[in-house]
Amino acid sequence: MPLNEEQRAALATITTATLTTVLLKKGVRNSWMRGPKPLTSGQERLVGEAFTLRFVPMREDLATPESWSSPRSTRAAIEDMPEGCIAVIDAMGNKEAGVFGDILVSRMAKRGVAGLVTDGVMRDGAGVLAAGLPVWCDGVSAPPSIAGLTFVGWQEPIGCGGVAVFPGDIVVADDDGAVLIPQALLExxxxxxxxxxxxxxxxxxxxxxxxxxxxxxxxxxxxxxxxxxxxxxxx
Structure with a gap:
């Protein structure tokens, strides 16, 4: 079931620190993603359903500039993102290649995506900030994704910062990082x-x-x- 406005508003009042404690009491110990931090200070608490994207290690015959035009590309994934979702990107903690840059993030903002969370890094840092999309990541890096990663798909189970994320799970992010709430445990x-x-x-x-x-x-x-x-x- 999609988050309703009442649920979104209530989650926006709960810190990630509180959520990790509540989840631990319910038997979920591994809910806090290692790596994602606010790209800039002052971002409001982010709440939304996970739209997952997955990268694997770079393979030379697949991670090419031509792959950006493939039907299975980050560009195609962005066009599939529903309004209000949070893009959660599995970059395996790679800090040497930016998963997304300013143009892709600007398109996400235009589509009404709520934000982006990744255990990887961004590129075009100034442009990403100017786009206005809330981003939690592990820093910035100049090289494009294909310098170290291969994009393989979206809306499938992933790992982000050591946490298992399934499409539709709930993500809450604030100054203390990003936390995953299994959809079945939301209420x-x-x-x-x-x-x-x-x-x-x-x-x-x-x-x-x-x-x-x-x-x-x-x-x-x-x-x-x-x-x-x-x-x-x-x-």
Whole structure:
């Protein structure tokens, strides 16, 4: 099921730090992608469904300038991206070849793609920033993708930053990186995440009032009762 606006809005209030904790409690330990970081500071939290793209190591007979015109190309994949999706690109952590540059990113922005997350690097850094598409990556590099990678397909299971990503899984990215929520766990993670943010906001207010940590964080039974009383007073 596609994300609805209510779900998107709720996820936008939950930090990736909170999401990793909630997912760990639900048995998902490997949810944070190693490598992707905001290309620039000040980007809003990114929320969307994963549209996956996969590169494999460069092979000389396939990674050629002619491949850019192939029906199985990054260009064709971009034209298949639905509005509001997040392009999640498996570059195997390669830092020597930029997966996308300014022209491709500009087209994605024009199509209403929400953002891009990759464990690889971008090229045309200034142009990518000017395009306005939120990007999480592992840096920038001048050479094109075919200098070190071969594009092989889209909308299939991939690995990005050591995390398994399936098309339609939910991605949330902020200043702490990018986190994957399995689609089947969206509702329970969303419910627990909203509650965790509310609890932690209250805990911070208690710390600011001078409360000591033992018994507060994690909360003991007395603290839980005080929190529930506070929550009831806010209803």
């Amino acid at each position: 329970p993670v969303l419910e627990a995440g909203v509650e965790q943010e509310r609890l932690e906001g209250w805990l911070i207010s208690e710390v600011e009032r001078g409360a000591a940590l033992p018994g507060l964080y994690p909360p003991n039974e007395e603290t839980k009762k005080r929190y529930e009383a506070w929550k009831a007073s806010q209803a």
